[in-house]
Amino acid sequence: MIRAIRRGAAAIREAGEKYLLKFPSESKEEYSRRLKSSPWRPEFMDSLQTLSAKPFTKEVKLAEDATPAFEDIAQNIDGQGNNLHVFAKDVFEGAVSMGAHGILVDFPTGTGAVTLAQERAQGVRPYWVPINADDILEVTTEQRGASRVVTYLRIKESRIEKTGFEQRRVPLIREIEPGAFRVWREEKRADKTEWVLDSEGAMTLDEVPFVFFATADKEGDQYVRPPLLDLADIQIELYNALSKKEQTFTIAASPMLTANGMAAPDDDSAIETGPGRVLYAPGGEGVNASWDYIQPNAANLKEIREDIREIIEDMRRIGMQPMTQKSGNTPALAFQFDGEKSFTVLQSWALGLKDALEQAFVFTAKWMKSEGQAPSVMVHTDFAVGLYGAQEVNALLEARKEAQISQETFWDEMQRRGVLGPQFDREAEKERLAIENPPFDPEGQLDPVVA
Known part of the structure; x- marks a missing residue:
């Protein structure tokens, strides 16, 4: 649900009845029209971006005592041109929305370099790979002394293969354990789908260089309840409420005509409602025929608007958006309290991000066979400043x-x-x-x- 919400209105509408409820007697055509016309307000994404941006009002960077080698890696942390600040922001937003995000510290294989000097001469260096929470299939850990280390990792990947002018995304699964890795490719046969070995290789580290960054309590080694799951539920509630509002306002703008005391057309079709329809009420002897309109009461329209406004206010309060004083019926102190609470939660998440980034640099140092200590990372956590x-x-x-x-x-x-x-x-x-x-x-x- 959260992944669909993050993709936006098109993904939500494509899911159809999964997120927009269908009325019991609603025809397929009527539901299709209502689905296409239902408004979408991205309140969840607004809250997510507001929360996720806070730790990045100041640059995420290495401490001043970091060595030039680590500084160079931080400027292109993923090997694709993104620096540590940009990479950390994507990881943090993924963890806030989905409850967790992974960092795999990988190292190029098959370079032919044997010694550390050869690796440095060729410019071979470790790089970080972000792993979405729903791409993590299995994580196994074990206790080694005072540390909990990852001993097995299985993740989803994909690769684009080109044939002529056509491109095809091939699903892959990567397995990593101390000493080795394997990549499996999906192949569809005539009657079934099989996973065949695509590639394999050696890994020199004695543990899997994977960091699991969670923004909520873990269940086992990999399961986390997303902290904004309730907010996502309210987003779907708002979506359905807006759909009803759109339907009601459409009927109000195009009221149905009634023909009282007149015979209905000679057919056995079911009674249909909506704009451009006529409802017949056949009358008997002595009943005067008349025409009239049926439309919602104006007071009902106001109630619908108020209900939607309250849903949005709830979303913004729960999403910790109103972090400053607010005029109106709600006391300003209540909104300040919500803001302080959000900053406390955000601070714990930001500190968790700092720990995750520093652990990733520990793995980076192991790949580099660095004699120096892994650097500390500076992440902004002073969120309470400016609350008032x-x-x-x-x-x-x-x-x-x-x-x-x-x-x-x-x-x-x-x-x-x-x-x-x-x-x-x-x-x-x-x-x-x-x-x-x-x-x-x-x-x-x-x-x-x-x-």
Whole structure:
């Protein structure tokens, strides 16, 4: 469901009755029309992107003591031109939406290099591969001393094969265990589908270089309940509510005509409702014929709009979007509390990402046979800053005015909130302030230039 929601309106409509309920007596043609006209509002994706963007308002980078070799790898972490920041953002968004994401630290095989010097001369280096949660088929771990290590991994992959002008995606399954890997290819026979061995090779590490990053509690080695699953359910609820609204407003805009006291056409067809239809109510002796319209009550339309508005508000509250004060019936304190709660959850996720990235660098160091220690990764986790908006800045200004905090502390806090940009240079600022605010000279004896 979450994967379909992330793909958008086309994927949801393609799923048909799986996500848009069909009325018991609704014809296939009527349902098809309603399916095509049902609105889609991507509230789930809006919340997901808002949550996922928070740790990346500042660059994800290596600590200052990282070696040049690791810095070079971080600039092209996946071998496809993406740096550590971009790669980490995709991993984090995948883990927030699906509950987990994997990082496989792979190494090229078949290069012919025998020694470390030969590998470096050829530019051979490890690279990271992101693995979606629903592509992880099996993970097996075991306890080795104080560490839990992966001893078996089975994942889904694919490969594009070209024949003439046609391209075909071939499903693959990769198995990895200490000492070896195998790739299986799907082949469809006349009567069945088989998996045949496509390639295999050796792996020198004594464990599978795989990092499983989860944003919720794990069940076993690989199963996780997505933290936004309830939000996804409400997204489908909103989709169905919008469909009903569209249907009701369509009928309201094109009311049905009734023919009271008139005979219906001579056919045995079922009574149909909707725009452009006529309902006949045959009358007896003494009944005056009349024409009239049937349409929804205006009060019902208002209730439908209010219901949809409440669903959207619930989604935004549960999705932790309203992180600032809100006017209206809901107390601002309640929304601030939701914001603080979301930041607490986000902080734990961001710290988990930091651990996952650092573990991936441990595997990278093993592949590189590096003598130095794997580098630390800097991930932004100071989310509570700015929760109360302008109130925080005003409080800092007042504290500085009353000399309750130093100038240096004031600058630090303003930089944390993004009020002062990354180009701010405090040493240069001190020189400017000295020029604009010369020392106080009550006797008037100092030379103006010196002052």
